Amino acid sequence: MSKKQKKGIVLKVAVIVILIFLFTSIISGQIYMKKDEKKKKEEPGNAESYNLENIKAKSDSPLKGKNILFLGSSVTVGASSFGISFADYIGKIDGVNVTKEAVSSTTLVDEWSMMAFLSTGNGNSYISRLNNVDVNQKFDMVVCQLSTNDATQKKELGIISDSEKLEDFDTKTITGAMEYIICYSKEKWGCPVVFYTGSYYESDAYAAMVDRLVELQDKWEIGVVNLYNDKEFNNIDEETYNFYMHDKIHPTKAGYLEWWTPAIEEVLYEYIGS
Secondary structure: OOHHHHHHHHHHHHHHHHHHHHHHHHHHHHHHHHHHHHHHHHOHHHOHHHOHHHOOOOOOOOOOOOEEEEEEOHHHHOOOOOOOOHHHHHHHHHOOEEEEEEOOOOOOOOOOOHHHHHHHOOOOOHHHHHHOOOOOOOOOEEEEEOOHHHHHOOOOOOOOOOOOOHHHOOOOOHHHHHHHHHHHHHHHHOOOEEEEOOOOOOOHHHHHHHHHHHHHHHHHOOEEEOOOOOHHHHOOOHHHHHHHEOOOOOEOHHHHHHHHHHHHHHHHHHHOOO
């Protein structure tokens, strides 16, 4: 057998292995999604009483009529609450014009995600999607999720840049990606930028990301909704936690409405006029 023939066989085997991996990943993902869907439907925290049509609006919200871009992944999507997240509740309660640019499984770090593509049809990072938002659209604020996906996928944290120029940020690191998002949003829309974290769960990688975000707050004068480190916020009993959370990362509708939304609103009210 010639070297060329051997090379051809190796290539075919590699292609077959890749196809088998993709096929099994898709099947496994579908099985998990069916089980997860059943769990979501059975959760009291996802009851129909928490649907948007049953939520009353405030008459005097400082956010009323404002245009806010919400950038994120599954937590901003409302992946475990049938597509309803805090962003949608803020839209209804506070009369905000919401643009929700969120795709599950994507990262702050500017890398395309196969996992996101297989599950949603879109593997583009936060940065890639932000760059595709119409710069002529008016936004009064940009709210960005501190993605747990970057921690789970063990993306490099990186360092804070001495620069405030877009081209100087290493967007292949978490810190560089955050700085790019902040800088880009300020340059294109001249509006306040607010980052929000998830509620507490055990993760050294995510804890380091939260600490870095707090450091960036000083450099960029951004708003930070630090749910992760807020001991009073996280001080709820197990029964309430299980009612509010589908898992350690994703809230139910009730979790968003009654637990997360008021805390996020408080910071948005503070920064909307800044």
